[in-house]
Amino acid sequence: MLSTADFNLVRDLVRSRSGVVLDDEKAYLADSRLRQLAKDVGMASATEVVATVRAGRNAALTQKMVEAMTTNETSFFRDGHPFEALQTVIVPELMRRRAAERRLTIWCGACSTGQEPYSVAMVLREHFPSLSGWDVRILATDLCTDILARARSGRYTQMEIGRGMPQDLLAKYFDRDGTGWVVRDTLRKLVEFRQYNLLSETTPIGSVDVIFMRNVLIYFDIPTKHAILDRARGALRTDGYLFLGGSETTWNLHDGFARVPCGRAHFYRVLNIGPPVARPRAG
Numbered sequence: 001m002l003s004t005a006d007f008n009l010v011r012d013l014v015r016s017r018s019g020v021v022l023d024d025e026k027a028y029l030a031d032s033r034l035r036q037l038a039k040d041v042g043m044a045s046a047t048e049v050v051a052t053v054r055a056g057r058n059a060a061l062t063q064k065m066v067e068a069m070t071t072n073e074t075s076f077f078r079d080g081h082p083f084e085a086l087q088t089v090i091v092p093e094l095m096r097r098r099a100a101e102r103r104l105t106i107w108c109g110a111c112s113t114g115q116e117p118y119s120v121a122m123v124l125r126e127h128f129p130s131l132s133g134w135d136v137r138i139l140a141t142d143l144c145t146d147i148l149a150r151a152r153s154g155r156y157t158q159m160e161i162g163r164g165m166p167q168d169l170l171a172k173y174f175d176r177d178g179t180g181w182v183v184r185d186t187l188r189k190l191v192e193f194r195q196y197n198l199l200s201e202t203t204p205i206g207s208v209d210v211i212f213m214r215n216v217l218i219y220f221d222i223p224t225k226h227a228i229l230d231r232a233r234g235a236l237r238t239d240g241y242l243f244l245g246g247s248e249t250t251w252n253l254h255d256g257f258a259r260v261p262c263g264r265a266h267f268y269r270v271l272n273i274g275p276p277v278a279r280p281r282a283g
Helices: 004-018 024-041 046-055 059-068 081-097 115-127 129-133 145-153 158-162 167-173 222-235
Strands: 103-108 135-142 174-177 180-183 191-195 208-212 236-243 257-262 265-270
Touching (some): 004 024, 081 115, 081 208, 081 236, 081 265, 115 135, 115 167, 145 191, 158 180, 167 174, 208 222
Parallel strands (some): 135 191
16 A cells, blocks of 8 residues: 555645545555556556656656546446537537538547547537538547547447447447447547646637536536636637536636526536636645
């Protein structure tokens, strides 16, 4: 088990590099993940990983350690209702409003292994064939380089496919790949994957119509949550849509958004209250 000093070093680095807060109860999780990292990089133990990072001799290992502490839980069409809202309300509304410019931009923040942006792409391909003549951009970002590499590959295990993937869409957009599946190029080309840290002072893209940033804020402290919402508000067009996780809210975090019910889902709209307000930085 990691010593208290080692765990404190890990969580301080993770917080400063990613904003993720590891409380005392996560010491066991940190030890488990660092033991796996040690095995992956050919080291003897989690303690050796921390000692190497502490010595400052291996920047790549430090990044791998931070990435190992982030959570990458996701699935295709996760929670269902936001994708129903995208299909039945949001994209039709945006197509009417953007008819002159014929441009649509969607940002999936903290996209993990890619199931969310590929789900968005399937909604667009299945239900809005006229968008083939539009400039449609789906940008998917994440902090972790290894996770992004998996997302770009579009390769999924049978277990990952079994979590939320309808059989008709599986047959249409995936090919068998050994014991797993791989996304067809017709779908993969719709999604651009890029490394991006949500703590960055800038956003990876501007003038966004829809932001999916679901089940992300729960891992941060309050100042960091506010800062992330600030940047989301700065990137979102004034008539755009922000989706958070079902247990997440802007309430008491940021006064620049209004919650709007949409069927069995809900989204957030920008309130016209002037520029984002600066708040103290986390840490």
